[in-house]
Amino acid sequence: MSLDDLDENVTANYAALGEETTVDLDPETRNELAMLSAAMGTDTDELLRRGVHALFQQAVSSGDLDFHLRTGYDVTYDEYLAGATYEEMTGADQYPERDEDRRYNM
Template sequence: MSLDDLEETMTANYTALGEETTVGLDPETRNELAMLSAAMGTDTDELLRRGIHALFQQAVRSGDLDFHLRTGYDVTYDEYLAGRTYEEMSGGDRYPERDEDRQYTM
């Protein structure tokens, strides 16, 4: 897979999510969400948004996101943000033409 494949998947997932999504909660998660809501005085929708942001940031900082992106798409999050791979940025995907006549000329 490639950067283009990741961008296509991201677009498809973003579109599929829409504005709202429903998630079934197990008793433990429901209990933890109720406790956080009571303690912080924040509604559950806001806590869920914050939870996703926190999980995302932790995955970025720990390198877990890059690991999964490299495994699935052979790119990193930085490459995704830049829209180019490191190889494309450094010119490593282009080799200079060989000049056989000047091959060993200094």
């Protein structure tokens, strides 16, 4: 897969999410969410938004997001943000492959 494939999938997923998403919560998650809501005095919608932001930031900081993007799409998050791969940005993809057998032939 490529940078274009990733961009198409992100766009499709964004559209599929819409404005609201319903999630079934298991008892442990429901208990933790209730505890956070009571302790912080914040509604559950805001806590869920914060949770997604925190998970995203942790995945970016740890390199986990880049690992999964490189595995699935052969790009990094920085390349996605730039809209081009490192090879495209540096021009490395513009040169033909060297033929090692004919390297010193004149």
